[in-house]
Amino acid sequence: MIIEGELEPGKRIYEGPLCERLGVSRTPLREALRYLASEGLVELTPQRGASVRRFSAKDIQDMLVLIRALEELAGRLACIEASDEEIAEVRKLHDDMLDYYREENRLDYYKTNQRIHSAIAALSHNESLIQVHASLQSKLKRVRFIGHEGREKWAAAVAEHESMIKALEGRNAPALVNALSEHLEHAWERVRDVVS
Amino acid sequence: MIIEGELEPGKRIYEGPLCERLGVSRTPLREALRYLASEGLVELTPQRGASVRRFSAKDIQDMLVLIRALEELAGRLACIEASDEEIAEVRKLHDDMLDYYREENRLDYYKTNQRIHSAIAALSHNESLIQVHASLQSKLKRVRFIGHEGREKWAAAVAEHESMIKALEGRNAPALVNALSEHLEHAWERVRDVVS
DNA sequence: CAAATCTAAAATGTATACATTATACGTTGG
DNA sequence: CCAACGTATAATGTATACATTTTAGATTTG
CATH class of the missing domain: 1.20.120.530 (GntR ligand-binding domain-like)
Structure with a gap:
């Protein structure tokens, strides 16, 4: 979804709505987000969750x-x-x-x-x-x-x-x-x- | 723990005992394992969990x-x-x-x-x-x-x-x-x- | 006696519930 | 009227509970 542009760069990724859309609970989604963060596609800020990494x-x-x-x-x-x-x-x-x-x-x-x-x-x-x-x-x-x-x-x-x-x-x-x-x-x- | 050799290469990482040792629950530990997997320090096998990546x-x-x-x-x-x-x-x-x-x-x-x-x-x-x-x-x-x-x-x-x-x-x-x-x-x- | 099978324990995968922190909006005071 | 504060809402962070799958051991069978 990030690569295809469905999730815009810089925008926050709210877990709730995305869970509903994907039909999974928050736990596996969060595990995936951590994975993507290490890949550099997602940025994690403490107490503020995930956002789509913006590339300059x-x-x-x-x-x-x-x-x-x-x-x-x-x-x-x-x-x-x-x-x-x-x-x-x-x-x-x-x-x-x-x-x-x-x-x-x-x-x-x-x-x-x-x-x-x-x-x-x-x-x-x-x-x-x-x-x-x-x-x-x-x-x-x-x-x-x-x-x-x-x-x-x-x-x-x-x-x-x-x-x-x-x-x-x-x-x-x-x-x-x-x-x-x-x-x-x-x-x-x-x-x-x-x-x- | 992996770098310092406390967790031996090839060995499985059991979530339960490690949680107890670190004093956290399984959820944050699993998120961390996913992160390490993307870094290549940990290997994830479906239905078999995490093991310390073995380097040839x-x-x-x-x-x-x-x-x-x-x-x-x-x-x-x-x-x-x-x-x-x-x-x-x-x-x-x-x-x-x-x-x-x-x-x-x-x-x-x-x-x-x-x-x-x-x-x-x-x-x-x-x-x-x-x-x-x-x-x-x-x-x-x-x-x-x-x-x-x-x-x-x-x-x-x-x-x-x-x-x-x-x-x-x-x-x-x-x-x-x-x-x-x-x-x-x-x-x-x-x-x-x-x-x- | 060995191999296969069945069963119980334990591990992983997922969902949900709770606590804490951030956010937004309305209210109050200057 | 603007700013600051307080409260309500909603988000994230963590823990726990449940379902499914694997695994190990004991039992049974050829």
Whole structure:
């Protein structure tokens, strides 16, 4: 509900109404809120309960800087650790994404895009890295979804992805790092206008 | 209690006895367990409750690989973002640590060591990075504490720290990255024997 | 004797009740 | 008329009670 924007940033999360809406009692809901707080999606203030974490433009930029470093690491590791089959699966995801791009199917494009980035993280075979990446990506979901406006930007993103996959298939770590780095640099440019 | 080894890895955490020991009821304890689960210190299995997360040697190595990349990023950012005062404070921590080293005061040495690494992360002024780093460091606390055996290894660690601080004061990002990288490479060697 | 099954105890998952704290609104005093 | 105070309402924080599931031990059976 936070990611999909149903719960607005900064707004308080009242337990009572939300319990009723979800059909559970306060106990499991509160346990879930604590979990989300640790993930950084929810902010807890003593004696005032939970509110939807509000991200400033700097917060977003910081997250993108971090996720860029994480994906660069994942890319380097992937070139060493990943099996050919795993790389082939990423290629397949990429091809699916291209189809969605041509169909201008934004939602499925977006979802597949996310899956590709998660998949690259997974290729590292580094469980901590995978988890941290997933946590960051979930926080960025909302922003990134809004950020994909404009046809030429979209085309650029697709092209960047193509270089990423090529580099990965060639197990060319420097090229992959470059491609990922450039891609996430542009990601910031794509969302900058939205969040500022 | 997990970090200090009072709760052994792999062992189940029974809510009843722990509640009694802490003097709270099950509700707040369970909320805390959910929080720790998201942090990765605790593992939750449906219908079987919480158990202390057990880290394999690979888990530890993965975390060190990741924290190394994080500190490298933090170092690069620190050279740009940190103020002279902030850097001076890290230098002060380092000098304190040297005193503890000469006194062979392992506990305070260890604590100050941790604070230095957190401080370097903080110099990045990147909130996400700071948080992820802190979370990882807390998971590594136990292992790192055990890992500091042997005089010559200890001396090497101190020397590495010295280069780190020097590079930081000179705002020499490549040198700092090198020093951090080497330091964390050795950190793995220091703990490798313990965890395997 | 071993394996399977049944039963009792205990653990987790959830709901509800109570205590405390914050909040909003109406009242009173300057 | 505005500000301060007090009260009522509603929120959070915690404890307890109940339902369900797991687990361990004893009993039974092949």
